[in-house]
Amino acid sequence: MWKRFRSNIGAMVGVAILLAVILIAVCAPLIYPHGPWQMVQRPFLPPMSVDGLPLGTDTLGRNVAAQLAYGAQVSLLVGLVSTIVALLIGVPLGAVAGFYGNWVDEGAMRFTEFFQTIPNFALAIVLVAIFEPTLASITLAIAIVSWPPVARLVRAEVMSVRKREFVDAATLAGLSRPKILITQVLPNTVSPIIVMASLMVATAILLESSLSFLGLGDPNAMSWGYMIGAARTVIRTSWWLSFFPGIAIVLTVLALNLIGEGLNDALNPHLSRKGRA
Amino acid sequence: MSILTAILGRLAKAALTLLAIAVLNFFLLHAAPGDPAVVLAGEAGAADEQMIEQLRERFGLDQPFYVQLGKYVGGIVQLDLGYSFRQDAPVSQLILDRLPATLLLTLTAFGISLVCGIALGVASAARVGKASDSALTTLALLFYATPLYWLALMAVLVFSVWLGWLPGFGYETVGAGYTGITRALDILQHLILPALTLGLFFMAVYMRMTRASMLEVSQLDFVKTAKAKGLSGPAIRRRHILRNAILPVVTLAGLQAGQLVGGAVLTETVFAWPGIGRLMFESLAARDYNTILGVFLVSAAMVILFNIVTDIVYRIVDPRIGATA
Numbered sequence: 001m002w003k004r005f006r007s008n009i010g011a012m013v014g015v016a017i018l019l020a021v022i023l024i025a026v027c028a029p030l031i032y033p034h035g036p037w038q039m040v041q042r043p044f045l046p047p048m049s050v051d052g053l054p055l056g057t058d059t060l061g062r063n064v065a066a067q068l069a070y071g072a073q074v075s076l077l078v079g080l081v082s083t084i085v086a087l088l089i090g091v092p093l094g095a096v097a098g099f100y101g102n103w104v105d106e107g108a109m110r111f112t113e114f115f116q117t118i119p120n121f122a123l124a125i126v127l128v129a130i131f132e133p134t135l136a137s138i139t140l141a142i143a144i145v146s147w148p149p150v151a152r153l154v155r156a157e158v159m160s161v162r163k164r165e166f167v168d169a170a171t172l173a174g175l176s177r178p179k180i181l182i183t184q185v186l187p188n189t190v191s192p193i194i195v196m197a198s199l200m201v202a203t204a205i206l207l208e209s210s211l212s213f214l215g216l217g218d219p220n221a222m223s224w225g226y227m228i229g230a231a232r233t234v235i236r237t238s239w240w241l242s243f244f245p246g247i248a249i250v251l252t253v254l255a256l257n258l259i260g261e262g263l264n265d266a267l268n269p270h271l272s273r274k275g276r277a
Numbered sequence: 278m279s280i281l282t283a284i285l286g287r288l289a290k291a292a293l294t295l296l297a298i299a300v301l302n303f304f305l306l307h308a309a310p311g312d313p314a315v316v317l318a319g320e321a322g323a324a325d326e327q328m329i330e331q332l333r334e335r336f337g338l339d340q341p342f343y344v345q346l347g348k349y350v351g352g353i354v355q356l357d358l359g360y361s362f363r364q365d366a367p368v369s370q371l372i373l374d375r376l377p378a379t380l381l382l383t384l385t386a387f388g389i390s391l392v393c394g395i396a397l398g399v400a401s402a403a404r405v406g407k408a409s410d411s412a413l414t415t416l417a418l419l420f421y422a423t424p425l426y427w428l429a430l431m432a433v434l435v436f437s438v439w440l441g442w443l444p445g446f447g448y449e450t451v452g453a454g455y456t457g458i459t460r461a462l463d464i465l466q467h468l469i470l471p472a473l474t475l476g477l478f479f480m481a482v483y484m485r486m487t488r489a490s491m492l493e494v495s496q497l498d499f500v501k502t503a504k505a506k507g508l509s510g511p512a513i514r515r516r517h518i519l520r521n522a523i524l525p526v527v528t529l530a531g532l533q534a535g536q537l538v539g540g541a542v543l544t545e546t547v548f549a550w551p552g553i554g555r556l557m558f559e560s561l562a563a564r565d566y567n568t569i570l571g572v573f574l575v576s577a578a579m580v581i582l583f584n585i586v587t588d589i590v591y592r593i594v595d596p597r598i599g600a601t602a
Contacts, residue, residue: 116532117294117584119576121539122557126573129561130309206424210543213426214558228427232547235430236438246427253422 004266011262017255021248025072032066036222040066047240055244058227059234064241068248071224075252078139079205083197085143086204090150091186091193097151098158099181109155112148120145124207128216135218138211142204153196157189191267195260202256209249224249280592287588291581298577299353302570303346309566328362358571363563368571372553376575378448379552381464383541383579385472390479391530395523397480398487403514405492414488420481425540429474429547436470443470446549471548475540479533486529490522497521524595531587538576 005011034040041050043061048054055064097108127141161167162185170184209225211217217226224245231241352359358368401413420428437445449455449463494500495518503513542554549555553572560568 114294114297117535117577117581118298119535119538119573119580121536121542122573122576125542125557125561126305126569129564129569130305130566132310202422206422209424210426213424213543214546214561216561225424228424228430232430235434239434242427242430246424246431249424249427250419250422253424254419257418257422 001266005262008262008265010258011265014255014258014262017251018259021072021252021255022076024069025076028066028069028073032063032069034066036067036070037062038066044234044238046238047244056238056240058241059230059238064227064244067222067227068224068244070222071227071245071248072252074135074218074221074223075205075208075249078135078142078208079201079256082139082142082146082204082208083200085140086147086150086200087193087197089143090147091154093147094151094154095158095181095186095189098155099162099177099185101159105155108151112151115145116148118145121207121210124211125214125216128211133211133216133218135221138208138216138218141211142207145207146200146204150193150196150200153192154189157192158185161185161188195264195267198256198260198263202253202260205249205253205256280589283592284585284589287585291578291585294581295574295578296350296354298574299350300346302353302574303349305570306349306566353574358574359567361560361565361568363560363565364568368568371556371568372571372575375551375553375556378550379538379541379545379554381468382471382475382544382550382552383537385468386475386479386540386544387530387534387537389472390476391483393476394480394483395487395526398484398526399491399514399519401484402488402491402495403510413484417481417484420477421485423478425474425478426543426547428477429471429544432470432474433547443467445470446547448551467548467550471544471550474547475537475544478540479537482533483526483530486526487522490525491518494518494522524591527587527591527594531584531591534583534587535580538579 029035039061040063041053041057041061043057043059045053045057045061047056047064049056053063053065055068058064058067093108093112097105097112124141124145127144128137131137131141158181167180167184170180175184208217209223209228212223212225213229213232215229217223217229227245228242231238231245235242356369358372360366361368361371364371397413397417401410404410433445436443444450444467448467449460450467455463491514500513500517503517508517538554541552542557544550545552545554546558553575557569557572560566560572
């Protein structure tokens with residue numbers, strides 16, 4: 001499996017980009033010890049015009065490169081944590097629904113369907129607006145709008161694994177139902193969940209940036225979406241202020257999507273062959 | 278007959294869902310930090326004491342919780358979405374005024390993305406493995422990763438600021454006083470950039486889906502039969518593969534409707550397009566919760582309606598669905 005993943009050029013490019021972004025995020029406090037909010041020069045300096053400021057300065061004379069580096073922290077953190085929270089909601093719900101069936105399934109799926117019908121970005125906006133924008137409320141709002149596909153996926157996987165022979169064997173061996181679900185069924189659903197999770201981190205980063213673009217970012221955290229939102233009104237005179245953060249988002253999200261596709265091909269080889277034929 | 282009962286069933290379910298969202302809205306209003314009456318009034322002194330007192334009475338904020346819930350949901354059932362003190366108008370009126378612009382934008386974007394997405398997906402699947410296929414799939418992957426609002430800003434920068442080809446914001450030329458055909462053309466010109474940027478992301482989604490679906494169907498036995506009959510490649514693709522491959526794309530298109538409405542908030546914000554998305558953005562800055570929740574409810578209603586329409590289309594395209602369901 002690892003060999004198949006490594007031979008996928010797209011996935012390796014994704015890994016390289018993601019590692020670079022992680023490195024920048026981790027090293028941000030070392031490279032820019034003064035933080036992203038510090039004014040360093042005249043405002044509106046174009047890129048490459050002054051030494052040490054390769055990406056120029058923003059409307060308040062802050063270093064755009066430093067802002068980008070600190071923005072990487074927020075994007076990765078929110079993307080990762082919100083995906084974990086979404087998994088914590090979606091996996092148990094989908095597993096229980098698929099394993100026990102009947103009214104449990106019926107109830108859980110109605111609940112999931114309700115959340116899937118609601119336009120998810122609009123719900124995220126409403127949640128963050130009402131509970132005040134903080135990193136915690138943003139992360140939670142993204143998790144709340146992203147879990148339904150997880151629940152559906154896990155439910156479908158559990159339903160198919162449940163009918164396999166080794167589950168019957170475990171029942172005969174006298175294992176309790178919850179124990180069978182946790183130790184026998186769930187481990188067999190891990191690979192599609194991993195693929196979906198890597199794509200969810202990408203979507204979560206896009207969602208976070210969209211929220212902070214609309215002014216719903218944590219006011220104490222520098223983020224890429226906030227940078228673009230703040231530069232929106234000066235797009236005619238200072239294109240670089242919105243251009244670079246956008247490129248950062250595209251690269252990070254693209255990297256995660258490439259990794260997700262590579263994992264998918266590596267973990268479900270027969271599916272990918274069918275798709276590629 | 279079966280289609281009619283199916284539609285009635287869907288409508289009943291839609292009504293229940295909207296009712297549930299109304300209840301959710303009520304709880305969200307009460308979960309917001311601060312006095313609900315002040316929250317309803319739009320916070321920070323937008324309303325005077327007397328007005329807040331009136332609000333308390335109207336929503337029964339001094340009465341038990343379930344009475345308040347009944348009053349709130351009862352109002353929504355009668356299409357009363359509350360009052361925006363910031364804009365000094367009923368929320369339903371505000372939304373109704375802005376709805377046509379949003380419908381025009383989202384439906385145009387949806388049409389463009391579906392037609393172009395399917396066409397490109399078919400083209401890409403027909404050239405599978407060749408350089409042009411790789412170029413198309415790479416491009417789709419790139420659009421898939423691009424934030425909508427950033428793409429919109431870059432489009433404004435290139436086509437409006439630098440090249441000056443198209444207007445970069447607004448719904449029509451203000452103060453030009455166009456009427457009839459000239460006005461329609463003027464609106465069309467303003468529509469091009471927002472609709473294209475909103476459509477591009479979804480075009481990438483539909484293209485990837487169509488391509489995968491075409492490749493999957495082309496492995497099936499009846500395609501071999503068609504080949505054995507001596508049909509040409511394009512004829513097989515058009516008459517046999519595409520007709521079967523398009524079904525999952527229609528399903529997906531229905532599910533994406535919610536995303537399209539969410540995307541409209543961003544596109545309308547960038548292009549100052551006077552729709553309900555822009556209304557939501559303006560209300561965010563003003564903390565006008567009544568309007569925010571109103572737009573939320575109406576956009577959910579739009580998505581549900583859209584899902585019902587795709588469901589009907591689906592049944593017409595594939596009669597087997599009606600027979601089994």
